[in-house]
Amino acid sequence: MEKEKIIEMRNIRKTFLNNVANNNINFVVYKGEIVSLLGENGAGKTTLMKILYGMYTKDSGEIFVNGRKVEINSPKDAIALGIGMVHQHFTLVRTLTVLENVILGLPSPKGINLDFDYARKRLEEIIQRYGLVVNPDAKIWQLSVGERQRVEIIKALYRNINVLILDEPTAVLTPQEVEELFKTLRIFKKEGKSIVFISHKLEEVMEISDRIVILRNGVVTGERRKEETNARELARLMVGREVIEVLREKTSVTKRSPLLKVKELKALNDKNLVALKGISFSVNKGEILGVAGVAGNGQRELEDVICGVRKPISGHIFLDNDEISGKSPKEIIRLGVGRIPEDRMESGLILDLPLYENLVIEFYDKPPFSKGMLIDYKNIKRFAQKLIKEYRIKTASIDVKTRTLSGGNLQKVILARVLSQSPKFIIASQPTRGLDVGAMEYIHEKLLEARNNGAGVLLISEDLHEVLNLSDRIMVMYEGEIMGIIDRSKEKVDIEELGLMMAGAKRRKVS
């Protein structure tokens, strides 16, 4: 099949410090196709596309658009060549309206005066044509994540692009929103536009792509047409080995002894509404209690209260026999709680500190890392070296700013910090969100290992698959209440029942 090449990237090379992100990559986009760039985090997918979009400058290599050699030095150049990109982190101005965001930076047909009427007409055409429903006058901060993504796509379309790059577009979407997005992408394809779909999710890639290019460690490890491959082969090309799903064995601890006891816990959310309505449950030694539920049903507040960053209005939390509710986060950590927070960038790490400091930041003030008021950096660095080796944290050195690590490695930093203290109890919230297969596997393995060694784990996750894979018991939360707890040593999980509980349509008596 002879197809028209829209974009051709030849021998693209890009290094950051001494890390080779793209090692002589060749990549082609044909007219009217959906091509996926598949790879783990840090494989170089985003780097390659940011070079195409003019955000990074390549060290060497050539780019051809419609057969002509081009130099792309800024996003402006890329847009002029008909290339648009929707980033993983949106580039929208929160306080401006959708319409204002769409026309931002474009010359106005009325000179220095903005022409909202003209813009609105064009915007409405785009909304109609592609089914990208969004209110032009809403401010960005009022929109859901899915809607924001639509605004980003509209922005690109408004600039008449022919090639649309989407960086991990489904990471933030609900399953229904993913379907909508795919529908839109198919319309683009029908119109002869090309799409580059960056992802590490195999099922999605298999669903939407015509062609798949797999990257690993900065090199292309394979290229397949969808018809001639399957998820298993793609996983192998992506990870470099066969992928085995981590399996939970039955718990080795036979006698149940409660470790963390939550009693009649009530707490408010940030808007001062009751988010936890007097819940009681316990987590036993040597078990993983999975919390299933749609986000925003009190999971976040539960995590905050247990970690001591949110004060409950009433109720108690006991760890062994110590009351921990009302104690400071630091005391709680001291008492043996390991914390893998949902928001790892904000409350898990201080991204601008060097890596070795983040590895000890929850306990740098006790020996052997401090003597009295003095910090012993020698010991800290030795300890950090040991951890990055033990947990296979990929970094140029322990001295780099933590910010420079990839998402999966950032999570490993937190995991290493927590597990190095052999906590009695671990609270892990969305521990694998946004991570690739390799990192996910690794984190699951480690959590199971901690549980097998006798720690109690509270696993809060929106990923039902993850909850089902790891948990000994499953607790469902809905609107700040517990809808039921399923004990898997006594019964099999009925997925349909679980779904009903998550939607608040069914409640079990909690003993």
Place this chain on the structure above:
Amino acid sequence: MNTGFWTLTFWVGFLAATVRMATPLIIATLGETFAERSGVLNLGIEGMMIFGALAGFLTTYFTKSLWLGVLVATLSGIAFGWLMAFLTVTLTLSQHVSGLGITIFASGLAYYTYRAAIGSPTVPPTIKAFSTLKIPLLWKIPIIGPILFDQYAITYIGILLVPLAGYLIYKTTFGLSLRAVGENPEAADAMGINVYRIRYTALIIAGGLAGLSGAFFTLAEFNMFLYDIVAGRGWVAIALVIFANWIPSKVLWGALFFGSIDAIGLRLQGTAIKVPFQVYLMLPYIFTIIVLILIARNASYPSALLKPYRRE
């Protein structure tokens, strides 16, 4: 001043003084609004106003031309605005340190220049300052006329600047870019906006208006240069920007409110209430603090305020 407290003359006089006292605040605060909307806190404003006051005075003193004084004061502010931009935008230095540095430098330079040009006579030299400009017909309207239409030319300019600033910020491509740059410079840059140019422009506007505002003191309100002539009005302007939530029309109301406190202080000094006069002079600053306590906690600051922008 033995005017009775409840007479019409008292209130007309008070309101006219309110508008007059509000003038430098309106102009300086509008300028500061541009700076902060672009993401730069211009703490150099106080110094720019002091230097503007001096530059305006000296120019007029030597040339006898009031409007040339106004022009030179504005230009001096533009020069300092440009310097602020160079320090904070190009060199990405701390906005706090750069701004305070400019205030210290500009005020010191103003005092030095004054001494060098005039010396230190016992009676400060004066100029023939602006007199009020009665707007034909309108000034004859009872009550409203003397309050609004018998003011200095710079006051009219200040009031007209309010809608002009609103138009620039909300209706032009420059304004949209300005708002985007102050909220999310990365996004603005990704959309092809030159973040540096927008911030330079905003600071040049801020500096020019600060200089103009300073000239009001020496060329209209008074007819001489005194060391404490600006008396912290620049800092008040910074509080007013927050009070006004970075919206030009609200700047007008905020400035009038503060102008009224200034005016009332002046008037109460003449009444029978026996309080040391310094207390009245303190009023605007006390109110500044109170207003900040009440409002600043819920203020919606431009997200990129104080953050230098560097391209990766």
